[in-house]
Amino acid sequence: MDDIVVGIDVGTTKICTLVGRIEQDDALRIMGVGIEPSEGIRKGVIVDLTAASQAIARSVAKAEQTSGLKIESALVSLAGAHVSSINSRGVIGVNGQVVEEMDVERAMEAARTVAIPASREIIHVIQRGFTLDGEDGIHQPLGMRGFRLEVEAHVITAASATVENIRQAVASAGVDAAQFVLNPLASAEVVLNDTERQMGAVVCDIGGGTTDLAIYVNGDVWHTMVLAVGGNHITQDIAHGLRLPMPQAEEAKKQHGHALRSEVMADETFSVSPFGEDQPVLIRRQDMSHIIEARVEEMFDLCLQEIKRSGYDGLLPAGMVLTGGTSLLPGIRQLASRVLGMPVRTAQPEKLLGLADKLTSPAYSTSVGLLYWAAAMQSFSSAGGSGRPRILKGDSQNWDTVKNLLKRLLP
Numbered sequence: 001m002d003d004i005v006v007g008i009d010v011g012t013t014k015i016c017t018l019v020g021r022i023e024q025d026d027a028l029r030i031m032g033v034g035i036e037p038s039e040g041i042r043k044g045v046i047v048d049l050t051a052a053s054q055a056i057a058r059s060v061a062k063a064e065q066t067s068g069l070k071i072e073s074a075l076v077s078l079a080g081a082h083v084s085s086i087n088s089r090g091v092i093g094v095n096g097q098v099v100e101e102m103d104v105e106r107a108m109e110a111a112r113t114v115a116i117p118a119s120r121e122i123i124h125v126i127q128r129g130f131t132l133d134g135e136d137g138i139h140q141p142l143g144m145r146g147f148r149l150e151v152e153a154h155v156i157t158a159a160s161a162t163v164e165n166i167r168q169a170v171a172s173a174g175v176d177a178a179q180f181v182l183n184p185l186a187s188a189e190v191v192l193n194d195t196e197r198q199m200g201a202v203v204c205d206i207g208g209g210t211t212d213l214a215i216y217v218n219g220d221v222w223h224t225m226v227l228a229v230g231g232n233h234i235t236q237d238i239a240h241g242l243r244l245p246m247p248q249a250e251e252a253k254k255q256h257g258h259a260l261r262s263e264v265m266a267d268e269t270f271s272v273s274p275f276g277e278d279q280p281v282l283i284r285r286q287d288m289s290h291i292i293e294a295r296v297e298e299m300f301d302l303c304l305q306e307i308k309r310s311g312y313d314g315l316l317p318a319g320m321v322l323t324g325g326t327s328l329l330p331g332i333r334q335l336a337s338r339v340l341g342m343p344v345r346t347a348q349p350e351k352l353l354g355l356a357d358k359l360t361s362p363a364y365s366t367s368v369g370l371l372y373w374a375a376a377m378q379s380f381s382s383a384g385g386s387g388r389p390r391i392l393k394g395d396s397q398n399w400d401t402v403k404n405l406l407k408r409l410l411p
Helices: 049-067 101-111 161-172 181-193 193-199 229-240 245-258 286-312 332-340 360-381 397-405
Strands: 002-010 014-022 028-037 073-078 084-093 119-132 135-138 147-157 178-183 203-208 210-216 221-225 271-273 282-285 320-324 344-346 350-353
Touching: 002 049, 002 210, 014 049, 014 360, 028 360, 049 119, 049 161, 049 178, 073 161, 073 181, 073 229, 073 344, 073 360, 084 101, 101 119, 119 161, 119 178, 119 221, 147 161, 161 178, 161 282, 178 181, 178 360, 181 203, 181 210, 181 221, 181 320, 181 360, 193 203, 203 286, 210 286, 221 286, 229 245, 229 286, 245 271, 282 286, 282 344, 286 332, 320 332, 320 360, 332 344
Parallel strands: 002 073, 028 350, 073 178, 203 320, 320 344
Antiparallel strands: 002 014, 014 028, 084 147, 119 135, 119 147, 203 210, 210 221, 271 282
């Protein structure tokens, strides 16, 4: 069972548990799917532990039923405004003049010794590049000769209490959270191609409660950010603007929504039942598009501010890769390109085998990405640690667990 991988995407809108198997040519076969409406979670943070635990348990049970396998351990997604990141450098002396795996590990450990509050914990330490005796731009220093090795790393942290609440909710379903993976990093495993990673691109995963950003340059992650705004905010604006109950507003957004008012015909209407009305009334589709366009434009303005704040806005010739459930909104790609002033494309999981009918949608990029992440970890550990995974290591307490993840998934 060493080729079985499991991921649990704990989102604001849905809980998605997937069981997959890595086959020849690195193809991914989906063996089990458990999708449940999310409860007790707002903007990526648990606000009702009991409700969230029950929703996760139902999702896990469905995945176990469809796969016929018992899930004991999984990778779990993480998002929310509590997530933050800093850049750090680690410097060591090379003992034997030839850089070995232990030297790289020591440099990464030095980079992760950053001062963070006691209320936060490190989720990922991501290597961005090495400098050996003053020569920078080195991607893989193993086997090279030198005396002074320096690594530049991107350190992602999260609120310890929030992470522990998610871990407890997953544990209540009888599953051990082997490692937490930031949403846009998981999504990038699915939606980014190698050319975009090298040239420079930003992954934008717009879910129900959060918008998650990850900037990739020269093949590595250079910046990450989670914004506490998502598709649910668009729905709330529609509900207030048209005086509709939230379920009706969500349905209207999915059926008739458009992010560009100019693309909607003036005579297009649809029927809804607002508060205080006994009979359904006709609403102009342009009126709703006007509400949607204003909110979506604001969301991408926030993304643009964050990209500029990172200082890497001039290093993104490949533009933005848009994914997440909200990226299904018609016109959102064109509006994003207009606001950001860069190329934008929408991406979703592809080339999946097995029970993949529901998963070929941008809404499941993070869910499928968790499986690819687990597969990359397995490939790295089975190779004896040789080579360089995109993410060298996460929480050090969980690293040994991740290395042996697939041996612990099933009894």
